[in-house]
Amino acid sequence: MDRKDEHNTIDGIDSVETMDDMTFVLFGASGDLAKRKIYPALYNLFIEGKMPSSLSVVGLGRRKYSQEDFHSIIKESLESFSRRDVDSSHLDEFLESFRYFIFDAMEPQSYQDLKAFIEEREAEKSIPENRLFYLSVAPSLVEPITESLHKSGMTELDGWKKLIVEKPFGSDLHSARHLNQELTKVFDEEEIFRIDHYLGKPMVQNLESLIRPNPILKSLWNHEQIASVQITASETVGVGTRAGYYDKSGAIRDMVQNHLLQLVMMTALHHPEKLSAKQIEEKKTKIMEALRPIDKDDVATHVVRGQYEAGEMDAQAVVGYKDEKDVEETSNNDTYFAARLYIDNEYWKGIPFYIRTGKRMEKKSTRIIIEFKNEVQEADSQGAMSNLLIIEINPNESVGLRINLKDDGNEKFEPAYINFSKNLDQQPEAYENLLNDAMAGNSTYFAHWNEVELSWKWIQPILEAFEADELPLHGYNAGSRGPEAAEKLLNEDGFTWWEV
């Protein structure tokens, strides 16, 4: 069975292409993301035989590395970050594809030289003009690089071209639209792969097919029985060394507009029938269109913003956000965000989605909880709590249910957690899934423009309310469960955040 057949029959994804021979042009080849994620992902795909038979990887950077330097950097990256141990016999074969090219993104001549270098390697390795450009660079460089690629003629090809871009995709609705306009002058929407690494996580990808092969989950996941949905992405870390970026973006741009709204879309998909990549994209767009707008005047009613104060993490005192390095003393930046959302479509009508994210929270956890209605007879109410379907995405990957069993004395009910955890060692990393899909041309698990635009559109009034300081900035102690106001947000509707 060749790859194409395999994909068509196993995944049934109709937009999948075969893994063509290609050139993989990596901007930011000595950057942190390349070392931590991209090289390890490519290596593991290579070990699994998921790479094209002929591949040229060109790593670009300003530093004057030799080929040997570059290969050493990759080797170190794999030794530090690959989930598989590095096997020296395979490593040489893997590295053979990689060449370093000294590059200045603001220098037109660099693009001409790069073009010649790519073509030389294409000729050498008999690779057709299929070129994937991966922009692992500062946001400010994305537009100029794309424009220069175009001007250099490097994107005029006999084969195909693709562009991978990292977050952030703009910093508000206006800038995102502008960025997309510029990119689409050079690349079609189908050629642009916007990475949201949450979509690469195996348990998020399982969401798409969780119900379908599981009749029992299908019957359970019934909107007449669902009381609410909670999506949490809490971190224990503080702002760390990222204040320069983070103090301008806040949790709302760093986590909500992209990751949390993508998780809302993936959760709300609810598709009893198998969908193609295109249908999933359309359905996600429809969900965003049905997401009830929060007008500027309503922001304070539905949104809670917070900022961490001094506290304790693991019995260690930690400073508050305002005392972090490179954060202004007067910063009113949000490090915590919680909101109540409604999707006004037939399926989700009236079922609240609660989302929250924060830094310096008690626990590191990304999870989705479906809470079911608790229609238990009075005589049985002792101790019976509402049933939950718990999908943990990070740091563990698990699916669980909370049910009620009789307690040891057979007198009351007590909650029991029935749970399945994936063996993480064998799990592909998010970037493996995403790079494999991008190289194969499958855009299912990427952020499509419609989604991104609608996300910014939904976020925009909240952004403006934040910027106008129109709602309180609630302090919360580092190491806590976030501001009390976020608990009140749910209590108003008779709910509570489940810490499970």
Next chain:
Amino acid sequence: MDRKDEHNTIDGIDSVETMDDMTFVLFGASGDLAKRKIYPALYNLFIEGKMPSSLSVVGLGRRKYSQEDFHSIIKESLESFSRRDVDSSHLDEFLESFRYFIFDAMEPQSYQDLKAFIEEREAEKSIPENRLFYLSVAPSLVEPITESLHKSGMTELDGWKKLIVEKPFGSDLHSARHLNQELTKVFDEEEIFRIDHYLGKPMVQNLESLIRPNPILKSLWNHEQIASVQITASETVGVGTRAGYYDKSGAIRDMVQNHLLQLVMMTALHHPEKLSAKQIEEKKTKIMEALRPIDKDDVATHVVRGQYEAGEMDAQAVVGYKDEKDVEETSNNDTYFAARLYIDNEYWKGIPFYIRTGKRMEKKSTRIIIEFKNEVQEADSQGAMSNLLIIEINPNESVGLRINLKDDGNEKFEPAYINFSKNLDQQPEAYENLLNDAMAGNSTYFAHWNEVELSWKWIQPILEAFEADELPLHGYNAGSRGPEAAEKLLNEDGFTWWEV
């Protein structure tokens, strides 16, 4: 809150009485069951404050023990078999209730003397004439003891009387009816507590309330989605030292007529509403009435019997059944039994129940598996297996689901077991639950006469077919999964026994 209120509000069982002061007369006080189960159960109930404030326990036996001997026997029993460590300060208070009485069940004078002894203790401890007679004796003694109790006047009381009897309750329909006639000359049905210790197991008791406080299990446990039910009670032990009894009874009497059919009833109860003890009893009777009879001619179609042959258990060679001590070389006794059952009521119509039990099987396990229909789209069929709800009763107590998740390569589905296990240390033993209930007068988890009679009635044609040797006796190797014919029984219907 006094006990009565507690019971009425927490369990809502309407037939429950308060824990009256009483005399607990134990026939067989130096027997194996008393030592292994009854004393430890009474001790743990005592520690939990579940004993009457004034209690007289009279232990009866033929051996000439002193009170000190008897107290030593109880102490040793607790040290060996109590789930709680024995606390010497509590032990003395516990033992204070216990008196030994030398007794010959076939000797009328013994009953007169016992009567005087009981009355003396009643006077001493100001206990009203509430007497519970626990017959932990050979089956042949049950009738004569009951008759003699009556003749002695010991059951003519100002207070109440109760009778606890152990299995077997008869050896066929005729003998069971006869036994019951004799018992009911002395005790009313409401006064007779027939122990089936499977009904005392916490997870079996959970069956009664598994669905009610769990809306998600209620929606899942839907007969339109259930494909079949499997009930397994497999043992690893052989006949051991019990051949004298077992070679006459076989698996059919030892396990099927009582335990397996009780598990069928408890599984089939399916009651979205809370039921009283009386309603549960009525519903179980109705289930047995709806159990489709297997005529003698059909036995070979629906029933598989087997007998273990030599094999290996834990890498140790073990002998076949016919070579066991006290087993006749020509024995055609069944050590394995499997059958296909149908309950012809509206709910279970068309859903097969498969039951099996065996000695010298690969694994020790008592469990109920609900298998759901596997209506998965063709495109998703790769690796997707039918969903299961798995209720393990013994040796672990757990509730689990088998669902399908994407495999590590995100290409196929693979089964994932999501599971909750009870912490066994804190679980009451079956006998604690049962003795507590019998003392309190709650008959919910006992085998009522209607059920026993209907069970024997259903079993009778199969018994006769076995005795007439009308169906093959399949050999199976010790340590295996039983005879191939049992697998074929399910394969005929498109099913397989799940070993999970």
